[in-house]
Structure formats: structure tokens, C-alpha cells
Amino acid sequence: MSGxxxxxxxxxxxxxxxxxxxxxxGITNNISKGEVVVVIGPSGSGxxxxxxxxxxxxxxxxxxxxxxxxxxxxxxxxxxxHRRRMGMVFQHFNLFPNMTVLRNxxxxxxxxxxxxxxxxxxxxxxxxxxxxxxxxxxxxxxxLSGGQKQRVAIVRALCMHPEVMLFxxxxxxxxxxxxxxxxxxxxxxxEHGMTMVVVTHEMGFAREVASRVIFMDAGKxxxxxxxxxxxxxxKSDRLQSFLAKVL
Amino acid sequence: xxxxxxxxxxxxxxxxxxxxxxxxxxxxxGSTIVITFFALILGVVIGVVIASIxxxxxxxxxxxxxxxxxxxxxxxxxxxxxxxxxTIVRGTPVVVQLLIAYFIIFASSRNGIMVAVIAFGINxxxxxAEILRGGIMSIDHGQFEAGRSLxxxxxxxxxxxxxxxxxxxxLPSLCNEFITLLKETSIAGYVGIVDLTxxxxxxxxxxxxxxxxxxxxxxxxxxxxxxxxxLVHRLERRLRSNER
Ligand SMILES: Nc1ncnc2c1ncn2[C@@H]1O[C@H](COP(=O)(O)OP(=O)(O)OP(=O)(O)O)[C@@H](O)[C@H]1O
Ligand SMILES: [Mg+2]
Numbered sequence: 078m079s080g081x082x083x084x085x086x087x088x089x090x091x092x093x094x095x096x097x098x099x100x101x102x103g104i105t106n107n108i109s110k111g112e113v114v115v116v117i118g119p120s121g122s123g124x125x126x127x128x129x130x131x132x133x134x135x136x137x138x139x140x141x142x143x144x145x146x147x148x149x150x151x152x153x154x155x156x157x158x159h160r161r162r163m164g165m166v167f168q169h170f171n172l173f174p175n176m177t178v179l180r181n182x183x184x185x186x187x188x189x190x191x192x193x194x195x196x197x198x199x200x201x202x203x204x205x206x207x208x209x210x211x212x213x214x215x216x217x218x219x220x221l222s223g224g225q226k227q228r229v230a231i232v233r234a235l236c237m238h239p240e241v242m243l244f245x246x247x248x249x250x251x252x253x254x255x256x257x258x259x260x261x262x263x264x265x266x267x268e269h270g271m272t273m274v275v276v277t278h279e280m281g282f283a284r285e286v287a288s289r290v291i292f293m294d295a296g297k298x299x300x301x302x303x304x305x306x307x308x309x310x311x312k313s314d315r316l317q318s319f320l321a322k323v324l
Numbered sequence: 325x326x327x328x329x330x331x332x333x334x335x336x337x338x339x340x341x342x343x344x345x346x347x348x349x350x351x352x353x354g355s356t357i358v359i360t361f362f363a364l365i366l367g368v369v370i371g372v373v374i375a376s377i378x379x380x381x382x383x384x385x386x387x388x389x390x391x392x393x394x395x396x397x398x399x400x401x402x403x404x405x406x407x408x409x410x411t412i413v414r415g416t417p418v419v420v421q422l423l424i425a426y427f428i429i430f431a432s433s434r435n436g437i438m439v440a441v442i443a444f445g446i447n448x449x450x451x452x453a454e455i456l457r458g459g460i461m462s463i464d465h466g467q468f469e470a471g472r473s474l475x476x477x478x479x480x481x482x483x484x485x486x487x488x489x490x491x492x493x494x495l496p497s498l499c500n501e502f503i504t505l506l507k508e509t510s511i512a513g514y515v516g517i518v519d520l521t522x523x524x525x526x527x528x529x530x531x532x533x534x535x536x537x538x539x540x541x542x543x544x545x546x547x548x549x550x551x552x553x554x555l556v557h558r559l560e561r562r563l564r565s566n567e568r
Contacts, residue, residue, distance in 0.1 A: 134469055136390040152391045161475030171470035175489050185474040188484060237474060 082107040083145060083241060083272055084131065090139030091126050091296075100126040101137065102296035108241075113273045115283040117307075118293035119319055124276040127293070128245050131274065132156075132163045145240070161189060164234030164242040168249050170226040172218040172233070178205070179214040182233045190237065197236070204232040208262050224255030228262055241272040248279060280323060284308055292316045339536040345527050349537075352523025353544060359440045359519065360506045366445025367505070368498075371452025374406045378453070379460040383468065384478065406453075413450035419511050421447055426515035436517045440509070448505050455501060459494035460486060492563050499556040503549055510545075520544060 084107065091101035100123045108114055116124045129135040131142060133149060133156050141150045149159050173181050182201040186192040192200075205211045208228040218226055227247055234242060244263065248256040260282050267273055267286050277283065283290050283304060290307040292300045292315075300307065300316050308324075311317045340346040381403040388396035413421070425443035426436065433439055463486050471481030513522030524541035528534045 132473055134473060136387060138390065152393065157472075157475050157477045160473055163473075165469075165473035167466060167470065169466055171464075171466035173467065173470070173485055173489075175492070184484060185476070188480065189475050234474070 083110045084108040085143040088140040089137050092138045099296045104298055110272055111270050113267045113286055113288045115287035116276045116291045122293040123296040124293055125245050128243050128274060128276050131243055132160050132165055161237050162240045164239035166230050166234055166244045166247045168246040170230045172226055172230055174218050177215050177217055178229050182236045185237050201236055204235055208232055223251045224258045227259045231262055244275040246276055335533055335536050338531050339527055348523040348527060352518050352520040355517055356509055356520040359437060359509045359512060362441040363444035363448055364502055364505055367448030367452050370449025371456055374453035375456035377402050377406050379457050410450050413447055418447050418508055419514060422515055436515055440512050440517055444509060451501050455494050455497045459490040463489055496560060503552055
């Protein structure tokens with residue numbers, strides 16, 4: 078039942094080919110306000126599917142997700158209204174190439190939240206300042222480096238004043254020297270109390286920033302706990318062998 | 325040489341000046357432009373509708389299936405109708421389509437130009453639809469997902485994010501379709517319309533001198549096509565410079 082959890086995931090399933098492929102095989106989990114949940118696991122374990130289910134970019138074949146008490150998997154729920162409250166950051170940025178950085182950021186607030194342009198732009202500029210990109214407001218995405226693009230993608234999502242931020246391998250498409258600048262922005266967000274769900278291979282980030290780490294394999298949550306539980310005292314064989322490979 | 329020059333002048337007078345035959349050309353050109361212009365508008369309207377249905381169906385197929393309800397069967401029917409239309413229009417010669425429109429479907433209509441507009445419009449719509457759909461499908465799926473994840477619904481995502489990118493990509497192809505359409509209307513004579521081509525041919529039939537009227541007709545088409553091509557290039561350059 079709904080306590081004070083922001084997101085309640087109940088027996089979530091995502092089957093392909095009539096159950097032959099179980100991308101999510103009965104996930105149950107609760108995420109509270111202010112938590113930073115980092116999801117780790119081998120390739121194909123269902124991390125992206127889980128994350129993308131949270132805002133219904135992926136439609137589960139079974140189970141339910143409640144966001145702020147509302148079952149968003151019910152097809153009578155207006156998912157568009159809930160998506161405004163959940164920011165998402167993609168591996169490949171997905172900035173709008175035909176718009177400036179500023180326009181990328183203000184499109185949602187002006188069109189969906191009906192903010193006046195000046196107000197939206199002012200807030201966008203404040204956010205750009207926090208990620209040191211105020212001088213690139215008029216640039217187009219293909220004039221930016223990968224790290225800059227991802228920082229813009231993050232603040233674009235923040236312009237909608239989301240209550241939770243979802244990240245799907247936000248640094249995997251970046252050159253190594255740009256990973257740090259993006260992780261720093263995410264760390265800053267976490268410190269400001271943002272609720273975050275992060276799929277990543279950056280174990281250092283998980284250890285340092287996560288309030289909880291979830292280890293998935295074959296569509297199931299195998300183990301979860303504090304970074305210290307997961308990294309220093311892994312219980313299951315699968316987690317141990319996974320950590321042996323990635324650490 | 326002088327003799328040859330004299331002969332050309334006589335030919336010109338015979339084919340264009342005598343009996344005011346040049347007026348046929350002018351009126352024929354008028355018909356050609358009217359048919360092309362209105363067929364293009366009809367074609368774009370049909371094309372937008374068909375492309376919207378088809379790409380909406382393709383993009384949301386999985387969602388429809390998983391979420392159930394009445395939307396999926398309805399969209400399936402619409403999509404099937406579009407596919408039948410595309411198959412028939414693209415699988416038969418446009419001349420045959422024009423003849424069927426004139427002698428069967430609109431057999432009772434005396435307004436040849438209107439029938440031609442409808443026939444060419446329906447034909448062009450199929451090609452416009454596929455150009456637009458190709459343009460929509462060529463946009464990275466991540467653009468849709470970024471739009472949807474911000475909270476835009478499907479139509480808003482199309483309107484604010486996808487279509488502006490598509491428009492730029494498909495403009496050259498759409499203009500080429502326009503040029504193709506202009507040339508295709510030259511078969512309008514099959515159903516008794518005096519378009520530019522038919523006008524030249526009628527003059528040829530009167531004067532029994534094919535060279536002048538037919539070359540004149542060819543030149544007029546060529547000039548129009550060259551002007552259109554020029555405009556397209558300029559438009560393309562304008563769009564590109566807007567980008568940056
Ligand atoms: N459209 C699809 N059809 C069939 N199977 C799919 C489809 N999409 C995903 N899968 C399968 O679902 C499983 C989970 O995929 P998912 O992308 O969630 O894994 P992941 O943990 O994010 O992996 P990675 O670390 O490589 O990104 C995989 O086995 C994948 O092959
Ligand atoms: Mg993934």
C-alpha cells in the first residue's frame with residue numbers, strides 16, 4: 078500500500094515474444110523521495126527496460142507502477158501529465174538538433190507548463206549557469222562536445238521542475254575525459270536532494286553517491302543495499318562474479 | 325541562308341500567328357498550370373493525412389497492442405485502407421487512372437479539368453505520402469522519446485519536435501514531386517482537355533508542320549521546370565542558413 082514512497086513498483090514484468098524473453102521478470106521495489114538509487118548489472122539484465130518502464134517509454138506486460146500514489150500503468154491514467162514530473166536523460170542525449178540550447182530547454186516549459194517565455198528563459202539561464210554553460214545558450218547541439226550536450230540534456234529535463242530524474246547510462250557515450258563533468262553535475266543534483274534513479278557502469282559514482290544500489294540479472298533484482306553492502310559484502314555468487322569483472 | 329530564314333518565319337507565322345493559333349498555346353498552358361496547382365494542393369492534403377495515419381500506426385503499434393482498447397482495431401483498419409490506396413495508385417499507370425476517373429467514376433461530369441485535378445491529386449497524394457512518411461521515419465527515434473519524456477503527447481511531439489525537422493529534409497523531394505506532376509499532366513489530352521501538350525498537338529494537326537509547335541511546347545515546359553528548380557535551390561539554401 079502507498080506509504081511515503083514516491084515510486085512503488087509491484088511485480089513488474091516485461092515479456093517479449095509471448096514470454097520467451099523476460100526482460101523484467103517480476104520486479105518489486107519502492108523508491109522514496111530524496112533517494113539516489115543506482116541500478117547495476119550485466120548487459121541485457123533489464124536495467125534500461127526497468128528505468129524506461131518508470132515513465133512508460135516501455136510499456137510493461139504485467140504488474141504495476143505507482144507514482145505519487147497513482148497507478149501509471151492503468152491505461153486511463155494520463156501518462157503525459159506524469160512524465161512532466163519525471164525528467165529523463167538518455168545515453169545519446171537526444172537534444173533537438175534544430176533548436177538552440179536555450180530553445181531546447183524552454184520548449185517544454187513554454188508549451189506544456191505555459192510559462193511566459195521570459196520566465197522560462199530566465200530559469201533556463203540560471204540552470205545553465207550551474208552547469209557552466211551559460212555562454213553556450215545560443216549554440217546548436219552539434220556545436221557542443223559530448224559532455225556539454227549531456228549537461229544540457231540534464232538541465233533541459235530540470236527545466237520542467239521534475240520530482241525524480243531518470244538516467245540511462247548518461248556517460249556511456251562520452252569520451253573518458255568528459256565523464257567526470259557529467260557525473261559532477263549528477264552529484265550536485267543528488268546533494269540538493271533530487272530523487273534519482275541511475276543506470277550506470279560507473280561503480281565509483283555508485284559507491285560515492287548512491288543511497289541504495291540495486292543489482293539486476295536476467296530481469297530480476299538479485300541483491301540490493303547500501304553501496305557498502307553491495308561492493309564490500311556481496312552475498313550472491315552472481316554479484317560477486319559481476320563485481321570481479323567490472324571492478 | 326536567307327531562304328532558310330524566310331522559311332522559319334513562314335513556319336512561325338503559320339503555326340502561331342495565323343488564326344491566332346498562339347492563343348491555343350496560352351490557354352493550354354493555363355489549363356496545365358491550373359491542373360498542376362490544384363492537383364498539388366489535393367495531393368499534399370491527401371499525402372499529409374495518409375502519412376499521418378501510417379506513421380502514427382507504425383510508431384505506436386506496440387503501445388496500441390499492449391494497452392488494448394478500441395484504438396488498435398480502428399487504427400488497423402485505417403492503416404489497411406491507406407495501404408490499399410497506396411498499392412493501387414502506385415501499381416497502375418497514371419494514364420489508366422485518369423481514364424478510369426473520366427470515363428467510369430466521373431462519367432457524368434462534363435468538367436474535364438476538375439476530373440483531371442482529382443485524378444492527378446489522388447495519384448500525387450500517394451507519392452507525397454510516402455515522401456512524408458519516409459521523412460518522419462528517418463528522424464531518430466530518440467527525438468520522439470525525448471519529446472515524450474518531457475511530457476509532450478504524441479501529436480505535440482510531432483508538431484513541435486519532429487515535423488520541423490522532417491519539413492527541412494523532405495522539401496527537395498516534395499518539390500521534385502511537384503515538377504514530376506507538372507510533366508505528368510501532359511497526358512490530360514487523353515480525356516479531351518486542351519492542356520499545353522494537347523494545344524501543340526492540335527496546331528500540328530492543323531498546320532501539318534510538327535517542328536514549331538512541338539518544340540515550342542517542349543521549351544515552355546523546360547523553362548517552367550528550370551524556374552521551379554531554381555526556386556527550390558534558393559529555398560533550400562535559405563532553410564540551411566536558418567539552421568546556423
Ligand atoms: N524489442 C525487444 N524485443 C525483444 N527483446 C528485447 C527488446 N528490447 C529488449 N529486449 C531484451 O530485453 C533484455 C533486457 O534489455 P535491456 O536493454 O533492458 O538490458 P540492459 O540491462 O539495459 O543492458 P545494457 O547494459 O546492454 O544496456 C535483453 O535481453 C534484450 O535483448
Ligand atoms: Mg541499457
